[in-house]
Amino acid sequence: MGTQSRKRAVAGVGLGALTVLLTAGCSFNASIGGPGAVPADEVAEQAAAALEEQVGQAPDDLTCSEDLPAEVGSSVRCELTAGGDTLGVTVTTTSVDGGDVNFDVKVDE
Numbered sequence: 001m002g003t004q005s006r007k008r009a010v011a012g013v014g015l016g017a018l019t020v021l022l023t024a025g026c027s028f029n030a031s032i033g034g035p036g037a038v039p040a041d042e043v044a045e046q047a048a049a050a051l052e053e054q055v056g057q058a059p060d061d062l063t064c065s066e067d068l069p070a071e072v073g074s075s076v077r078c079e080l081t082a083g084g085d086t087l088g089v090t091v092t093t094t095s096v097d098g099g100d101v102n103f104d105v106k107v108d109e
Helices: 016-024 038-056
Strands: 025-031 061-064 075-082 083-099 100-109
Touching: 038 061, 038 075, 038 083, 038 100
Parallel strands: none
Antiparallel strands: 025 100, 061 075, 075 083, 083 100
16 A cells, blocks of 8 residues: 555635544544554555544644554654644554554644
8 A cells, every 4th residue: 555645635624523532532544554553654655644534623723743553552742733833742552453543633732
């Protein structure tokens, strides 16, 4: 599975959407080509998509600086930008089944 970096621009992300993102927590799944970790770009892409699905609006940008280990309980910190504000995001591995890795994403309050 290739990792394509896609940036999503959302015009006019207002305070209401930001408030929803602050309280959002959701899960998502990604596949890895083998044991080890999910690449940082893929984690960011999947986390942004999960947040968009939950709140109906994508963050302006979401980046993760390191790969997420495919080990239950492992986590990485990411950074989300929405409406000019920057928030921290924690992405945590919740389960691993072969090459499928399930994650939980939580935006800081």
